[in-house]
Amino acid sequence: MTDILADRFAAIANQADGRDWRGVRRRARRTPAGRPIRPLLAAAFAGAAIAATPALAFSTSVQHLIGLNKPKHPAPLGWTRPKLIAKVTGLSFPKQKPFGLPMVTVRFTIGEAGKQPGTGITFGSYFLMHIVSRTGTPSRWVFVRASVPRGHYVAKAPIPHGGIGSIEIGGFINVPKGTSAANGTFFVPIVVPVAQN
Amino acid sequence: MDPLERLYRDRWVGFRNALAPIVGNADIAGEIVQEAFATALRARSQLRREESLPAWVWQIAYRAALRELGKPETFELPEDLMFLDPDRDCGLAAAIRTLPPQRRLVVFLRYFADFSYDEIADALGISEKTVSSTLTQARTALLNQLPTEAVG
Numbered sequence: 001m002t003d004i005l006a007d008r009f010a011a012i013a014n015q016a017d018g019r020d021w022r023g024v025r026r027r028a029r030r031t032p033a034g035r036p037i038r039p040l041l042a043a044a045f046a047g048a049a050i051a052a053t054p055a056l057a058f059s060t061s062v063q064h065l066i067g068l069n070k071p072k073h074p075a076p077l078g079w080t081r082p083k084l085i086a087k088v089t090g091l092s093f094p095k096q097k098p099f100g101l102p103m104v105t106v107r108f109t110i111g112e113a114g115k116q117p118g119t120g121i122t123f124g125s126y127f128l129m130h131i132v133s134r135t136g137t138p139s140r141w142v143f144v145r146a147s148v149p150r151g152h153y154v155a156k157a158p159i160p161h162g163g164i165g166s167i168e169i170g171g172f173i174n175v176p177k178g179t180s181a182a183n184g185t186f187f188v189p190i191v192v193p194v195a196q197n
Numbered sequence: 198m199d200p201l202e203r204l205y206r207d208r209w210v211g212f213r214n215a216l217a218p219i220v221g222n223a224d225i226a227g228e229i230v231q232e233a234f235a236t237a238l239r240a241r242s243q244l245r246r247e248e249s250l251p252a253w254v255w256q257i258a259y260r261a262a263l264r265e266l267g268k269p270e271t272f273e274l275p276e277d278l279m280f281l282d283p284d285r286d287c288g289l290a291a292a293i294r295t296l297p298p299q300r301r302l303v304v305f306l307r308y309f310a311d312f313s314y315d316e317i318a319d320a321l322g323i324s325e326k327t328v329s330s331t332l333t334q335a336r337t338a339l340l341n342q343l344p345t346e347a348v349g
Contacts, residue, residue, distance in 0.1 A: 009308035012286045018227045019209045027235030140221050
């Protein structure tokens with residue numbers, strides 16, 4: 001049987017080549033095994049801080065979107081949720097790769113209102129960020145781990161058709177339950193409007 | 198040339214393309230593949246069968262992707278495991294969407310990462326016969342979904 005799908009897949013395969021064997025060798029020498037991968041995104045910093053107070057709420061629809069629609073540990077009642085603030089501290093636009101989508105690199109901080117970034121964020125929490133176009137079309141959610149809960153994060157997402165209207169940042173905050181850790185998660189949607197030039 | 202370096206040069210793009218739908222971003226997938234090869238280079242002595250090299254590196258990359266997503270290693274593939282840019286072949290993208298996630302992964306490994314049947318079997322811990330039947334079923338399902346003129 002002729003494999004007629006091969007041509008179809010070959011035609012759509014992303015051919016952008018990021019090979020760097022020397023880079024692999026450098027990593028092998030200096031990177032400890034098991035280190036979480038951190039996306040090494042563009043370092044350019046631009047723009048003034050834009051802040052928005054979050055509206056705390058649950059969102060099962062987002063959990064469904066990312067395949068977590070069957071949470072094993074429902075959020076415990078009575079846990080005092082911190083009032084978190086997201087601030088977008090920088091936007092940069094990496095050079096578009098051949099066959100690639102236009103992307104934006106977003107730097108942001110999350111922390112309790114009036115406190116340093118990182119406060120109120122427990123170990124193992126993680127965040128989701130996506131771009132909403134001016135017409136309301138969202139991009140895919142991008143995961144950002146808070147394994148080091150410093151409060152400063154970087155995420156890269158495709159720019160949806162229509163340009164950047166706002167940035168939506170959510171998160172799953174690990175919460176304690178009894179003596180065991182991380183038994184519940186909350187989703188905290190934070191909409192950060194962006195005035196794009 | 199060292200077989201690992203040869204694998205890297207020959208298959209980096211394929212590994213990245215097969216991993217990209219899982220992590221949802223081609224750049225992050227590229228970083229994970231880069232890190233996976235670095236891990237493989239460090240742990241090279243642990244590889245028992247040289248012919249399992251592609252599957253071994255893939256498993257390292259796949260586990261790293263799950264860690265990056267904050268998932269346990271038993272994480273089931275997301276339902277929206279898809280091309281990052283479905284507009285480039287809407288028909289194929291729509292047809293792929295009808296496949297169960299595990300079958301989609303087999304298809305991606307075959308057509309994006311250019312894995313042979315035995316490499317897919319090694320990578321996913323299933324038999325070569327299962328790979329063969331899975332791909333046959335996937336092809337049949339896909340071809341039934343695609344427009345007639347596109348498959349002739």
